Amino acid sequence: MAQKTTFAMVLTAPGVLEPRDIPLPQITDDRALLRIEACGICGTDCEQFKSGLGLPMPHIPGHEPLGVIEAIGDAAALRWGVDVGDRVAVETLLSCHICKRCLSGEYHLCANRQIYSTIPLAEGHGLWGAYANHMVLDSRSILHRMDKSIPAQIAVMYNPLGAGFRWAVELSQTKFGDSILIQGPGQRGLAAVIAAKSVGAKTIIVSGLAADQNKLNLAKEFGATDVIDVENENLRERIREITGGEGVNTVLDVSPGLDGPVNDAITAARVGGTVVLAGVKGFKPMARFVSDKIVFKELRVLGAFGVTSSGYAKAIDLIHGGTVPLEKMHTHDFTVADAALAIRTLGREIPGEESIHSCLIPEH
Ligand SMILES: [Zn+2]
Ligand SMILES: [Zn+2]
Secondary structure, three states: OOOOEEEEEEEEEOOEEEEEEEEOOOOOOOOEEEEEEEEEEOHHHHHHHHHHHHOOOOEOOOOOEEEEEEEEOHHHHHHHOOOOOOEEEEOOEEOOOOOHHHHOOOHHHOOOOEEOOOOEOOOOOOOOOOOEOEEEEOOOOOEEEOOOOOOHHHHOOHHHHHHHHHHHHHOOOOOOOOEEEEEOOOHHHHHHHHHHHHOOOOEEEEEEOHHHHHHHHHHHHOOOOEEEEOOOOOHHHHHHHHOOOOOEEEEEEOOOOOHHHHHHHHHHEEEEEEEEEOOOOOOOOOOOOOOHHHHHOOOEEEEOOOOOHHHHHHHHHHHHHOOOOHHHHEEEEEOHHHHHHHHHHHOOOOOOOOOOEEEEOOOO
16 A cells, blocks of 8 residues: 655745645654644744745744644653544644753753754654644654634634743733733734733733734734834834833833834833843844943843743633634635745735734645
């Protein structure tokens, strides 16, 4: 009998995604085969597609998988407490779980980590990404159970919502009554609004560009108390007005802009406040950076890399709770074969289309 295969889109060079049929491997004792139901698409996908991110090619992108266990080894079933037919969200990072950083609880900073969606096709079975009908779950994976009654398009939001909880709540220690400025109203900014709202933040301000009007309106629906169009309003003046001159407890930057947003963040934070930088800027240097402002205001400036289990767990609780109209954030479904179109739509390259949260839905 011929070996079974699965369909995948493979990044063979920057800007080139090719359809392939890839053999399904035997599932060993410590692994599982995931039948993918949805793969979320975010700004990282755009960067990966356009620049290749310096990754070895070819590889299967897709770092936000949701799926159902189709086959599983006995040891893996025992380790993860899941079985065939269970629906799971899959964490992106594959950490070693034995290095110093892992043992200190910072497994996302593991010295030996690999990341799903970045591992070459040539390594082992090759099924390391979710632009596919199936992927293989490595023994290092961390899985979260997800209720099957939730539409895949909503369930797959565990990924941006997990970032919202880690970046806007956990790292910044946002609590009831606090104020937060979220710079960038994309899916991660909106997820941050939802997360900040869920812990009782009193003042939630979201800033964006003039072209972000729909997203800023949506931010209000999700609980933002104020929105700022930075192209037509003076952000610093508005923050002074809204906070009575004090500044905000926390600024979360998830925007791609460099000098403007980072300087604004340092200005908008109150004395003793926190700035969390999560938007990546293509490794460009900053022009007008005055570090003394950080000293004199005694700011905590934190980098946010990825999401950890506690953030995902909160996100999944929120999804299971069903009280937030997450469907309002979901704009597009694409087939796996249309991955490049999904990326171009998110990148605003398709006239008349505005993507907020979109995902690939495999055709099984
Ligand atoms: Zn992502
Ligand atoms: Zn490690």
